[in-house]
Amino acid sequence: AGSQAAPVDGARIQAADREPGNWMSHGRSYDEQRYSPLAKIDQANVGQLGLAWTYKLDVDRGVEATPIVVDGIMYTTGAYSIVYALDARSGKLLWKYDPQVPRDWSGNGCCDVVNRGVAAWKGKVYVGSFDGRLIALDARTGKPAWTTDTVIDRNRSYTITGAPRVVKDKVIIGNGGAEMGVRGYVSAYDAASGKLLWRFFTVPGDPKQPPENKAMEMARKTWSGDAYVQQGGGGTVWDSMAYDPELDLLYVGTGNGSMWNRKVRSPGGGDNLFLSSIIALKPDSGEYVWHYQTTPGDTWDYTATQHIILADLRIKGELRKVLMQAPKNAFFYVIDRKTGELISAEKFAPSNWASHVDMKTGRPVENPEADWTKEARLIFPSPFGAHNWQPMSFNPKTGLVYIPMQETLILLAPDNNAKYVRKGIFNVGLQPFDMPEDPKGLQQVADAHKGHLLAWDPVAQKAAWDQPHVTIWNGGTLSTAGGLVFQGSADGRAVAYAADTGKKLWEAPANTGVMAGPVTYTVDGEQYVTFMAGWGGAFALGGAMANVAKVRPEARVLTYKLGGKAKMPAPKRVMASLPKLPPVTATPEQLALGRALFNGYCSVCHGFNAISGGVLPDLRYLTPEKHQIFAGILAGAYLQKGMPAFADLLPPDYQAVLQQYIIKRAHDLEQELAQPQKDAAR
Ligand SMILES: O=C(O)c1cc(C(=O)O)c2c(n1)C(=O)C(=O)c1cc(C(=O)O)[nH]c1-2
Numbered sequence: 001a002g003s004q005a006a007p008v009d010g011a012r013i014q015a016a017d018r019e020p021g022n023w024m025s026h027g028r029s030y031d032e033q034r035y036s037p038l039a040k041i042d043q044a045n046v047g048q049l050g051l052a053w054t055y056k057l058d059v060d061r062g063v064e065a066t067p068i069v070v071d072g073i074m075y076t077t078g079a080y081s082i083v084y085a086l087d088a089r090s091g092k093l094l095w096k097y098d099p100q101v102p103r104d105w106s107g108n109g110c111c112d113v114v115n116r117g118v119a120a121w122k123g124k125v126y127v128g129s130f131d132g133r134l135i136a137l138d139a140r141t142g143k144p145a146w147t148t149d150t151v152i153d154r155n156r157s158y159t160i161t162g163a164p165r166v167v168k169d170k171v172i173i174g175n176g177g178a179e180m181g182v183r184g185y186v187s188a189y190d191a192a193s194g195k196l197l198w199r200f201f202t203v204p205g206d207p208k209q210p211p212e213n214k215a216m217e218m219a220r221k222t223w224s225g226d227a228y229v230q231q232g233g234g235g236t237v238w239d240s241m242a243y244d245p246e247l248d249l250l251y252v253g254t255g256n257g258s259m260w261n262r263k264v265r266s267p268g269g270g271d272n273l274f275l276s277s278i279i280a281l282k283p284d285s286g287e288y289v290w291h292y293q294t295t296p297g298d299t300w301d302y303t304a305t306q307h308i309i310l311a312d313l314r315i316k317g318e319l320r321k322v323l324m325q326a327p328k329n330a331f332f333y334v335i336d337r338k339t340g341e342l343i344s345a346e347k348f349a350p351s352n353w354a355s356h357v358d359m360k361t362g363r364p365v366e367n368p369e370a371d372w373t374k375e376a377r378l379i380f381p382s383p384f385g386a387h388n389w390q391p392m393s394f395n396p397k398t399g400l401v402y403i404p405m406q407e408t409l410i411l412l413a414p415d416n417n418a419k420y421v422r423k424g425i426f427n428v429g430l431q432p433f434d435m436p437e438d439p440k441g442l443q444q445v446a447d448a449h450k451g452h453l454l455a456w457d458p459v460a461q462k463a464a465w466d467q468p469h470v471t472i473w474n475g476g477t478l479s480t481a482g483g484l485v486f487q488g489s490a491d492g493r494a495v496a497y498a499a500d501t502g503k504k505l506w507e508a509p510a511n512t513g514v515m516a517g518p519v520t521y522t523v524d525g526e527q528y529v530t531f532m533a534g535w536g537g538a539f540a541l542g543g544a545m546a547n548v549a550k551v552r553p554e555a556r557v558l559t560y561k562l563g564g565k566a567k568m569p570a571p572k573r574v575m576a577s578l579p580k581l582p583p584v585t586a587t588p589e590q591l592a593l594g595r596a597l598f599n600g601y602c603s604v605c606h607g608f609n610a611i612s613g614g615v616l617p618d619l620r621y622l623t624p625e626k627h628q629i630f631a632g633i634l635a636g637a638y639l640q641k642g643m644p645a646f647a648d649l650l651p652p653d654y655q656a657v658l659q660q661y662i663i664k665r666a667h668d669l670e671q672e673l674a675q676p677q678k679d680a681a682r
């Protein structure tokens with residue numbers, strides 16, 4: 001391996017199976033199967049797994065990283081894009097790099113200040129920081145080698161949450177922000193110097209300007225008007241990529257429209273390319289090759305940024321080079337990855353927005369009842385998706401794909417006069433999200449959200465087995481040659497299942513919700529399994545329902561081995577008691593306005609109806625001292641803690657009713673706590 005740390009290159013990643021003890025790229029191999037040939041830990045002995053070591057991360061917010069492990073060193077990330085290099089055998093910190101994400105950038109993300117991990121290449125480690133920088137670190141020391149700004153417009157809410165991939169000496173990275181009014185793109189940078197090599201926009205720019213390329217010329221014809229220019233357009237490449245070295249094609253998944261509401265975004269309709277699509281690009285030039293749009297004219301936040309897996313499958317007697325994706329929209333797609341031809345698509349989760357995918361046209365057949373742009377509709381899946389970013393895995397031995405599937409639903413109501421407001425504000429064309437305030441109603445909605453570990457046969461396009469979870473937002477999956485599937489759970493466990501039958505074989509407490517995809521590796525012949533634990537992300541920030549999981553954020557690396565004897569630290573204590581509450585003085589009408597303001601501006605971080613999911617402060621617990629400086633906080637007093645300023649959008653009387661609504665909800669809670677528990681229970 002020479003004297004360099006992390007001397008990963010394309011040849012090594014392509015031959016990943018020859019060194020199964022390493023985990024050298026995000027999905028382990030370029031095909032992103034997240035399947036490990038390691039089999040020392042198997043169905044017979046997995047019950048003996050114990051903790052080898054734990055490592056506490058700095059920030060207790062959502063943890064979503066897939067660690068990279070090369071030659072005994074683990075490179076991983078936590079919230080605010082902090083990078084950690086750990087001895088993979090002991091968990092000892094070798095170095096740490098904190099990109100010092102300005103905390104006042106926090107409000108530019110839709111879904112927590114998360115990071116999904118680094119890439120390693122020829123002695124460097126690459127991380128995308130939440131504020132949109134791409135940073136190359138010396139893998140030995142953690143010192144920056146170069147930094148580049150990937151953001152084309154700092155007046156817009158661009159973020160990076162996804163992990164870079166490196167292909168042919170090019171670091172590929174996209175960004176997030178389609179809830180916040182950005183134009184999506186994916187860029188390639190020279191791995192050695194950080195120089196920009198190409199950029200592919202996923203949605204058209206201003207029609208008054210010439211299109212950047214042929215693909216944008218094609219895309220432009222599928223949009224109406226030019227309102228989308230101001231609104232951003234969307235189509236962000238915020239997570240998935242895969243690479244086929246033989247075909248020399250790079251695949252990227254694109255996100256939803258900005259705004260979600262197509263009536264506002266593209267008033268005359270249209271497919272709005274390349275929203276919610278899988279796009280094949282030439283990695284050398286960024287040139288468009290083909291695309292498949294999963295949700296034409298998307299109006300539900302049905303991103304196709306979900307994990308992409310490449311595999312060779314025998315379908316109707318023929319070996320096909322396929323690409324698989326289970327996007328938010330609840331259809332499992334098998335696509336010819338050379339041509340983009342749709343091979344099959346079936347529902348892997350309940351949905352009401354479309355009945356099926358027409359195999360002649362390759363398009364979903366939409367249910368007219370799911371059009372919420374005229375009036376409010378109950379839609380499933382919700383924008384949490386039938387599957388979100390939590391990566392699935394494919395086991396070539398069982399032929400099954402293991403999907404962190406979820407049943408979700410939502411009431412969407414249009415705001416067809418919505419205007420782009422400014423950076424840091426949700427820009428979706430909806431009336432504020434609605435959710436029952438009363439505990440019983442809330443419990444009903446929460447109960448309708450169901451999490452599953454679904455084993456899916458991609459050839460037969462049907463479920464092989466299904467394991468229920470307590471709620472949604474469970475972890476990504478890892479499958480191994482030991483006949484195992486590993487998955488963390490929202491309710492705070494690390495679990496192993498039999499890959500063939502789904503039988504649960506092992507579990508251990510994680511103290512907190514586990515969302516990230518686990519990895520496995522070896523050091524000196526010993527096999528380890530690592531779970532990145534830490535509750536957060538979109539569901540937990542949204543609050544209320546996430547409390548079903550009964551966990552709090554506690555960011556930690558958990559590594560197991562057979563016979564491991566390390567001790568799990570005790571879980572952190574939670575929630576203080578309610579402070580003395582100021583009186584409610586507002587009228588019912590004012591409180592209704594306060595509620596609309598809260599759910600419009602505050603709920604995506606502090607929870608719907610002011611019930612926090614425990615990641616960010618539950619405002620019902622605000623102390624009298626904090627209530628005294630409420631206006632100051634809205635004006636930006638806590639910017640450096642990550643609390644954005646909203647005062648410019650809320651005249652003083654609105655600020656007062658917003659505060660009154662929070663106080664009213666605190667009184668509601670006080671009453672609830674005083675009542676016998678059984679009233680609130682399911
Ligand atoms: O449209 C986008 O740009 C964008 C970005 C992100 C992100 O960067 O994390 C998410 C989403 N959308 C999204 O729709 C979503 O459900 C989501 C969940 C999460 C998460 O980390 O828990 N991120 C995102």
Ligand SMILES: [Ca+2]
Pocket residue numbers: 178179255256301303
């Ligand atoms: Ca989105």
